Each structure stands twice: as structure tokens, then as C-alpha cells.
Amino acid sequence: ISRQETFSNFLVASVMAEEELPGILILDIGGTHGVLENLVPLLKKHFRLITMKEFLENKKEMSKKIQSVFVFECRPTVDRELLESLPNLKVIGNSGVGVDHLDLKMISNFGVKVTNTPHAVADSTADIGMALMLASARRLVEGCQIAVSPDTKCFAVDWLGVEVTRATLGIVGMGSIGYKVAQRARAFDMRILYHNRNRRRKEEEEAVGAHYCEKMEDLLQQSDFVMLVVNLTPETHKLIGKKELGLMKPTATLINISRGAVIDQDALVEALQNKVIRAAALDVTYPEPLPRDHPLLKLNNIIITPHIGTATVQAIRMMAEEAIANMLAVLNGQPIPSEVFPK
Numbered sequence: 001i002s003r004q005e006t007f008s009n010f011l012v013a014s015v016m017a018e019e020e021l022p023g024i025l026i027l028d029i030g031g032t033h034g035v036l037e038n039l040v041p042l043l044k045k046h047f048r049l050i051t052m053k054e055f056l057e058n059k060k061e062m063s064k065k066i067q068s069v070f071v072f073e074c075r076p077t078v079d080r081e082l083l084e085s086l087p088n089l090k091v092i093g094n095s096g097v098g099v100d101h102l103d104l105k106m107i108s109n110f111g112v113k114v115t116n117t118p119h120a121v122a123d124s125t126a127d128i129g130m131a132l133m134l135a136s137a138r139r140l141v142e143g144c145q146i147a148v149s150p151d152t153k154c155f156a157v158d159w160l161g162v163e164v165t166r167a168t169l170g171i172v173g174m175g176s177i178g179y180k181v182a183q184r185a186r187a188f189d190m191r192i193l194y195h196n197r198n199r200r201r202k203e204e205e206e207a208v209g210a211h212y213c214e215k216m217e218d219l220l221q222q223s224d225f226v227m228l229v230v231n232l233t234p235e236t237h238k239l240i241g242k243k244e245l246g247l248m249k250p251t252a253t254l255i256n257i258s259r260g261a262v263i264d265q266d267a268l269v270e271a272l273q274n275k276v277i278r279a280a281a282l283d284v285t286y287p288e289p290l291p292r293d294h295p296l297l298k299l300n301n302i303i304i305t306p307h308i309g310t311a312t313v314q315a316i317r318m319m320a321e322e323a324i325a326n327m328l329a330v331l332n333g334q335p336i337p338s339e340v341f342p343k
């Protein structure tokens, strides 16, 4: 069954009056430039939307109606105070795959389920990984700056890039996003290595021509491009530090599309300053955004994008659809497509 079909099974337009629909509270990071507003009609088919303003103005009545919280854009968190004020809350639908901003144990102690959207994010996040790899390899950002500067020199040999084609890509974290990256990298004739907690099935490895490295060190030593696609957990916090950067080739590029805290940023600054590695391309940092005087922003062998892995018209909508399907499944007592559990 295609992803779209799976979602639409759950997306039966509601025939209930707005008053009878389960109440949903939306948490967002603000400044969404109308993106969230575009999702409102979709949410309204299945839920009675309760805005934060409405909730705060009439807490007593509103809090009883809220059965779901929709966490838009992965970063706002749900704290104990909010959980204590929502006695009928059953589910937190996170739009996005990463749930490191949520305290899963605490939430589960309130009897509330958490769901995420691994399917909806996979293509767009894999695309941003490829985009960062290509942009860094071919020095696209510098190229743009040179093209618009008054003393443009075409074919400047002092800023040559490197080729992605036939290079070795090491994927750290071969979940659904990592696998999509491998599928794309195959089209570039890349040699693909991967490191994962669990080895993928033989057929899956063969389909993309990926070789398993039991030890991450082996992958780091051999790769021209290392792409980080792991979830942020206590085990992956600062997974890449001074020692790991030191194992990489001086010509290698580090790409991060997972979470900023997977890299020890101080060690990365040092490695980039001392040319321990060639370059880095990051869609994620900590904090986000970085303070304007952060040393990473002063380097010229780095590209940083502001966590835009899922910032496409299609992904945002699919994330909302997948989150809605999850939340409705919880509320209707059906099997939950993507539930996340505390470790």
C-alpha cells in the first residue's frame, strides 16, 4: 500500500458537528509564515481547534475538551504544567520524526501516547542531505557569492570543489531516511557504507549496494562524505567528537541532517579551523539558530541551513496527514501507525 493510501484510510471526513469533535490544541514555534494556517482546514475536518489564546482565556472549560495536542515543527515541547492542566489528553501528535524535544517518560506517566511521522519526512529529509552534500562538494554557496560580487572571476582555480560521483558515502543511521539517501546516492555511482545499530536485511543492502560497517570507526576512516541520520538519544549525544573527526580523511566532508547535538560542536569548530576535515554541511545545530557570534558562523569551509529538512509544501502537508491519522487511531482505539515509546 502506498503511503498516501495508508493515510487516507484514516482521513475520512468527519460528519460530526464541530462541537462534538475531539478538541485539539496546537503548539508551534511561531513565525511559521502562514504554513500552519494552511493546515488548519485539514485539522478542522477531524478536530475542534482550540487556540492557545482560547485555552488560556478559558482554561477551566477548554482544558476538559482537549484530547489531542498537535506539535507543529518538532521543536515546541510539552511540559508538566501543560500535562497537568489537560485531564482528558490522550495523544500528542508530533509532526516530524524526531521526538528528542519531548520527555517521553513523563508524558507516558500521564497515560498519554506520543506519535511521530517517519514516513512523511523521509523523502524531503533525504533530499536535503543530498543537496547539502552536493552544495558543499561543489562549493555552491561560495560560487553564488562570487557570481554576484563585483570582481567575479569565472573558472577560478583557487576554489575547486570535489566530486560526489564515485566517491564513498558513509551513512551513520540507516533508518528510513538513511535508506532513502542510499537510494539517491546509488544514482551517483557512490560506494555506500553504513553503520547502524541493526544490520539491514541482505536484500535491502543489495538493492542499494550498501556495505555494513559494524564499527563506525571503519566507516569514518574510509568515507569521503559522512552523513549523520541518527535520532538524538543519550547514546548518540555527541556521537561525533574530536576522536571521530580525527579518524576522518582530511579530504572528507561531514553532513548532519539529524540533530545538532549529535556532533560536539566545539570539536567541529577546531577540526574545521585546523583542516582536520575538508568541510561540514549542517541542517541542524545547537542551539537553533546559532548566536550571531558563534565560531561556526565565521568559517568558510561550512554550509549551514536553518533546519529545513522537511520544509517543503508536500512534506508539511504529509506530516500533518500522518499526524492526524495517528491521533485519530489513538482516539478511536485503532492500531496506531507510528507510536513512539519511552526507552
Ligand SMILES: O=C(O)[C@H](O)CO
Binding pocket: 073, 074, 095, 096, 097, 098, 099, 121, 309, 310
Ligand atoms: O524530526 C524531523 O522530522 C524534522 O526535524 C522536523 O522538523
